[in-house]
Amino acid sequence: MNVLSKVLALGALSVIAACANNDPSALGGGGAGGTGAIVPGSPSDPRSPAYFQQTVGDRVLFAVDQSTLSPQGQTMLQGQAEWLLANPDFVATIEGHADEQGTREYNLALGARRANAAREYLISRGVAGNRLNTVSYGKERPIEICSVEECYSKNRRAVTVLTGSTLG
Secondary structure, X not given: OOHHHHHHHHHXXXXXXXXXXXXXXXXXXXXXXOOOOOOOOOOOOOOOHHHHHHXXXXXXXXXXXXXXXXXXXXXXXXXXXXXXXXXXXXXEEEEEEOOXXXXXXXXXXXXXXXXXXXXXXXXXXXXXXXXXXXXXXXXXXXXXXXXXXXXXXXXXXXXXEEEEEOOO
């Protein structure tokens, strides 16, 4: 038997075993005609950090040398505020970032202004300030490294990182 045949045989045995045990969830998605299962902590779980990051969105982008929120940034933060209000057990750190242009000191200050702009917007939407911390990384943690606008624009950001529960 080649490897593919073995994998297919094992998969068929798993389905047969699941049916024999009358466990429709073992088939994934709740079985034939099922509604699907939410896996706790996964991107399908609306209360999970993975859902927040991938579905709500965790970052806001900024224009060159700016810390003013764009309409798109405000929309993103509105979704974050709604999620945080619906999930009061979470606290967050908002990271401020800058592109590689300019001095280290300038970019640390710019990153701080960006993080604070995001924090203030979330507070204005009802999120308690004691649930929101800020940190600036300036240009020290780029997600793209190259000296063109396409990279620079991705590095000018504020990222909301869920850091844990307020419960302990």
